[in-house]
Amino acid sequence: MHALMMLTGPREGQRVELLEELVLGRSPSCTLPVEDGRLSRRHARIWLEDGHARVEDLGSSNGTLVNGNPIEGPVTLLPGDRIQAGESSLLYIAAPAAGAGVREERPRNLESLRLEEVLPSEGLAAVLLDAALQLQAATSETMVLQRLTELAERATHAETCAALVGRAGAWVASAIRGAPENGLEVPRVLLEASLDAREVARAGAEVCVPLVASGGLPFGILYLSKADGGVEPNALGLISALARLAGEAYAAQRARPVATSRPKVELDGRSPAFLESVELAREAATGIAPIVFTGESGSGRAHLARWVHSRGARSGGPFIRVDCRGDEEEVEQTLFGRTSEPGQPPLISAFLLADGGTLLLECVESLSEAAAQRVARLLSRGAAPAPGGGEEPVDVRVMATASAPLRELAERGEVPGKLAEAFGARVIPLPPLRDRVDDLEVLFERFAFPLAEARGTDVPRLSPEALRLLTDYRWPHNVSELRLTAERLALLHPGEEIPALLLPPEVQEGHEETSEAPRTLSARVQQLERHAIAEALREAGGKKIRAAELLGISRPTLDKKIDDYALVVEKVRAR
Secondary structure, eight states, rough: OOEEEESTTTTTEEEEEOSSOOEEEEESSSEEEEOOOTTTTSSSSEEEETEEEEEEEEEESOOOOEEEEEEOOEEEOTTTTTETTTTTTEEEOOOOOOOOOOOSSOOOOOOOOOHHHHSSSSHHHHHHHHHHHHHHHOOOHHHHHHHHHHHHHHOOOOEEEEEEETTTEEEEEEESSSOOOOOOOOOOOHHHHHHHOOEEETTTTTEEEEOOOTSOOOEEEEEEEEETSSOOHHHHHHHHHHHHHHHHHHHHHTOOHHHHOOOOOOOOOOOOOHHHHHHHHHHTTTTTSSSESOOTTTTTTTHHHHHHHHHSSSTTEEEEEEESOOOOOHHHHHHHOOBBBTTBBOOOOHHHHHTTEEEEETGGGSSSSSHHHHHHHHHHHTEEEEETSEEEEEEEEEEESSSSSSHHHTTTSSSHHHHHHHHOOOEEEOGGGOGGGGGGGHHHHHHHHHHHHHHOOOEEEOOHHHHHHHHHSSSTTTHHHHHHHHHHHHSSTOOOEEEEESSOOHHHOSSSOOOOOOOHHHHHHHHHHHHHHHHHHHHHTTHHHHHHHHHTSSSHHHHHHHHHHHHOOOOOOOO
């Protein structure tokens, strides 16, 4: 099994199976297309060769890195290697084949037993197996400690069970069951014995067991209190084993690879419509209720959702995105998880992965009716599908993007009414880019700056005619389209002034015509000619003779074309 996990970038959180050659790049024709202006159209190639994954750069502008080092030729990947291309970071995952052969000869006295019949179903072995499975399936440090106290309470029938860990110079009960009314107090002598001497300390009805991982010192304790005879001696070994398993599971959670620094999420814009959306988002950031971000595709709904997450109480938790427009079966498996299948490992549900953080459902109206109904049920219960079946409680804030408020979509029959009810009434609309033209210039600079900074160049400057065309353009793909335009110009014309002729053809042609038929060649030529004359006049400071020289035409011809195109000549006075 060979796969790539997208850790950062536009396709963050997606898993791509490496079954055939993959070409990563900005072009839609690539087998792994990514909308990233820092990528070349065909940036890098990743393929399998003799059972090993290999990667090579395809002559890209910004290069390809493996584990932080630029590559010049084909490189063989090892499990855990990270590929960096543009804004995308890919983790290589592999479970190499053992290379064993298959013997056709049927052995004598063949016996087979079902796995369920062999696994222990009672006694100490069964308890430890169940405990190991539950602790291994936990998806956060807090969940490990919660499950530890549940298991310890079940095994000893104690009145109080608590897991304490050291945080900020104090001991905090991260998980507690059956706390007394006057609060939990742990005898210092028991606490010190467990922490300093790694001892299972017992005094009457109370027991302290150290929480420790391989090769380390105790980082916490498991505390139990049982008034009726105390914890039996033969149970000390069991709870010590539970604490040891929990220590390893806790350490494994802390060792999970996470970003060393979270990218700062910023919002750029000053148009009134956009500022209204930002104010609604600022108010919503302090709450926990579900949110629906509405607007056109590409208007920045997912970015605003991440901004809300970054300013809320869950900013330190995960931010999981699920695009509901994908294949129906794949979307449902991503959302709700799946059990292991032949050749397929189990998949943890997005709801469980987002525990303690935020889950964003992009284009939620694209969910099938069955999936939408199940999402509504999980939202109302505050639960997530458990890996072994059933559900378990989680602390997740769910957000969604949609083309319109879910209540309106429900009235039109496009989403189930229960889904609209589960999300409630908090809606944050986001205006399309054509309704916030005042933000065009600042957004252009914002998108071009990272590429210019990475290459040690200045941000390209928009000429007045180019800015006018950008303002007149209707931007059917909204902010996403402007971002690609800015990044492309920053790569091709770093530090230069951008005249109208360097803008994409669709921007130069504009959207004045309402007909869906393509513009004629004559209309296209006139549009380009008008822009060229306007640029020449501006460069010449309004001096027609100089502009005619730049264009290679006579002064009378220039005057006629100025009249034909109704151009206004503004002269720049010398200082």
